[in-house]
Amino acid sequence: QNPWAECRMSLLKEENVHLTRRLSGGGAVFHDLGNLNFTFLLRDEDFDLAKQQAVIQTACAYAGIRAEISGRNDILADGRKFSGNAFYHSRGHAYHHGTLLIDTDSEKLSRYLTPPKAKLAAKGVSSVRSRVVNLRQLSPDLTCKQMEQYMCDAFSQVYALPAQNIHLSPADTLQIRQTAADFMSPDWLYGTTPPFGFSCEAYFSWGHFSLQLQTQKNIVTTAKVYTDAMDWSVAETVENALTGKTFDLSSLCDALQQSALEETICSDLQALLQAQLQ
Numbered sequence: 001q002n003p004w005a006e007c008r009m010s011l012l013k014e015e016n017v018h019l020t021r022r023l024s025g026g027g028a029v030f031h032d033l034g035n036l037n038f039t040f041l042l043r044d045e046d047f048d049l050a051k052q053q054a055v056i057q058t059a060c061a062y063a064g065i066r067a068e069i070s071g072r073n074d075i076l077a078d079g080r081k082f083s084g085n086a087f088y089h090s091r092g093h094a095y096h097h098g099t100l101l102i103d104t105d106s107e108k109l110s111r112y113l114t115p116p117k118a119k120l121a122a123k124g125v126s127s128v129r130s131r132v133v134n135l136r137q138l139s140p141d142l143t144c145k146q147m148e149q150y151m152c153d154a155f156s157q158v159y160a161l162p163a164q165n166i167h168l169s170p171a172d173t174l175q176i177r178q179t180a181a182d183f184m185s186p187d188w189l190y191g192t193t194p195p196f197g198f199s200c201e202a203y204f205s206w207g208h209f210s211l212q213l214q215t216q217k218n219i220v221t222t223a224k225v226y227t228d229a230m231d232w233s234v235a236e237t238v239e240n241a242l243t244g245k246t247f248d249l250s251s252l253c254d255a256l257q258q259s260a261l262e263e264t265i266c267s268d269l270q271a272l273l274q275a276q277l278q
Helices: 009-014 049-062 106-112 117-122 144-159 170-183 186-190 233-242 249-257 263-277
Strands: 035-043 067-070 074-077 080-090 093-101 196-204 207-216 219-227
Touching: 009 106, 009 249, 009 263, 035 049, 035 144, 049 067, 049 074, 049 093, 049 144, 067 080, 196 263, 207 233, 207 263, 219 233, 233 249, 249 263
Parallel strands: none
Antiparallel strands: 035 093, 067 074, 074 080, 080 093, 196 207, 207 219
């Protein structure tokens, strides 16, 4: 979707957290080594959401945890979300994948994700952290490795088929690396971001300032400034400085620094952007 609307993008860059983008829809998720992920890869005729969800519920039952389905995308335990699911169909094939929060860092999860407030308000909660639960909170001895085995055992039970390990050949590994390179490119990460608007405003000693930006493919296509500053050139200077720049905190601040703005005004506007985009 739109990473700027769901993640603290500048903080990710500052703290060397990697942004990745998947083919399927749905909101942003946080990954670390305490988050076990699963994928069901099937032909369309074999896609059976209820059966696939039953595998997850059965695996949780092995760990002594009762899991319940909430709508199409979420799976809950103790009334809180531990698994977000997403789906993709193409040319007769499909996949269903998602998270299994075993022992993820909830502080970092809430630190890096910024879901729209309307989305949180609709669920009657005030923060990301309050919505999720680690399964280890409900089953203290559970590990990712154990849950991995429970998923395999649950698959065998639900599908009445033996689970087998797949070993990658050198050719498989090479293909994966080539595909990974494509999915790490800026064109993939940002080029498919739908156009979106950004706006902010503040009152300074030199006047009121309102900024509106339109972006396309992570580039500022239009910048519009409204201000009652005594210096009539502020609006035009900022608009010219930001148009065509990458929608990124450092890029926008650098553009302001290199413009002809008075030092105090430049510093105030950089602080405003930092407060909004950090």
